[in-house]
Every structure is written in C-alpha cells, then in structure tokens.
Amino acid sequence: METVGKPRKQTGFRARKVDAGHADLGESELARPPADLRHIERNLALTAVELHPQIVGSAPRPMLWKGEEDTRAFAQRLAGHPAVKDAFIALHGDLGAGKTTLVRHLLRALGAEGRIKSPTYAVVEPYALPGLDAWHFDFYRFDDPREWEDAGFRDIFAGPGLKLAEWPGNAGALLPVADLDIHLAVGDGDAREVGVQARTPRGQELLACV
Numbered sequence: 001m002e003t004v005g006k007p008r009k010q011t012g013f014r015a016r017k018v019d020a021g022h023a024d025l026g027e028s029e030l031a032r033p034p035a036d037l038r039h040i041e042r043n044l045a046l047t048a049v050e051l052h053p054q055i056v057g058s059a060p061r062p063m064l065w066k067g068e069e070d071t072r073a074f075a076q077r078l079a080g081h082p083a084v085k086d087a088f089i090a091l092h093g094d095l096g097a098g099k100t101t102l103v104r105h106l107l108r109a110l111g112a113e114g115r116i117k118s119p120t121y122a123v124v125e126p127y128a129l130p131g132l133d134a135w136h137f138d139f140y141r142f143d144d145p146r147e148w149e150d151a152g153f154r155d156i157f158a159g160p161g162l163k164l165a166e167w168p169g170n171a172g173a174l175l176p177v178a179d180l181d182i183h184l185a186v187g188d189g190d191a192r193e194v195g196v197q198a199r200t201p202r203g204q205e206l207l208a209c210v
C-alpha cells in the first residue's frame, strides 16, 4: 500500500486562528465608524465580495462507499458535472483513508492517462486534461508559507481549473474556501464512511449531482 512509505510530517505550518468572539470586545468597539470612513468600509466590503465566492453552509451529506468501485462511481458522477472544471475540492481524512485513490479515479474520469503520482514530495502535480487544467496538491509536508507565493500556489487557486487538495489543514488560511469538503474515514474492510459538504454555490451544484 502506498501509504506505508509516507514520509514523516515535519512541524506543520498552521495559520493562526482568529478569535472572532473575544470576550473583551464590547459594544463600544463595534460602534459605527465615523461618516468619512464609511465609504472606505463600503469599498472594502465590495472588494471582499468580488474576491471571495459566496460562502454557504450545508450539512455534510453522509455516504457509505462499500468498496473502491463506489469510490470510482462517485468520481465519475463528479467528473460528469461541468462545474467540476473550476472547482476547488478539499479532501480530509487520515493516512490511507482514500484521498489519493479518489483523486486518481476523478482524474482518470476526466481523461488523465499514464501514471498518476501522489504529490507527497512535490506538493503539487499539474495535469493538462481535455478541456481543463487540474492540480493535485498534497499539503502533508507543507510547512513553509513562502512556498505559497514562490511556487505560484496563490495564482493557481485564484485562477481557473480544478484544484484538488489533500491535507488542506496544513495550508491553513492560505487556502480559499473549498467548493466541496470531502471527509473520508476507513470503515469495515474496503468500505469508506464519507461526508460531503458544499461551501459555495458551485459546491452545491456539484453536491446535487453526486
């Protein structure tokens, strides 16, 4: 099994969490800004809407994949939806949960040929597929935020194409909100207990087809 040789994870880079609910933040700090600041606030809000997709919350949809054939069938349904072309799909789950396996079935269904390597060392593997570009990330060893800029990851996530990411938590807040969060856990034998959650309207479209 490929996961046996997984290199040890180094100290992971984790973005700091923002404490949105600080107990010391009273009403006075939340007061409206002076009039001359209001237009700046409004412009910032508009910029944020332009830069970030609308974030939606859906309850995770539970699924049981009885074996790898079910994983493949799920990947094929996903690949059949046009919205997959520019989607960002985050894959969560322990070592050996089946993240790379799902990615392989998805890339194959989208027309990938040849060997599909796990990008554990390279962090990312790019694919030029018929009609779309795709990137398969594995952030398991990712611990240097400078690499985010230097390797062009920011540009990849800001641009078109399918982005698939294993161990997204190790990239912390550098990553945008995923369209779909897929959580995988090993069940009995080859079974996988799965939760699929849409975070954006594009994710909701995809969730409706799987």
Ligand SMILES: Nc1ncnc2c1ncn2[C@@H]1O[C@H](COP(=O)(O)OP(=O)(O)OP(=O)(O)O)[C@@H](O)[C@H]1O
Pocket: 001, 002, 003, 006, 065, 066, 067, 068, 069, 071, 093, 094, 095, 096, 097, 098, 099, 100, 101, 102, 118, 166, 189, 190, 191, 192
């Ligand atoms: N239903 C299933 N779905 C996915 N993989 C399965 C399933 N049943 C068995 N497997 C096997 O489980 C293993 C999953 O390994 P995989 O490399 O995909 O895990 P991973 O989640 O990517 O782990 P890592 O965090 O180390 O990258 C593979 O050997 C695959 O063949």
Ligand SMILES: [Mg+2]
Pocket: 099, 100, 101, 118, 138, 166
């Ligand atoms: Mg993997």
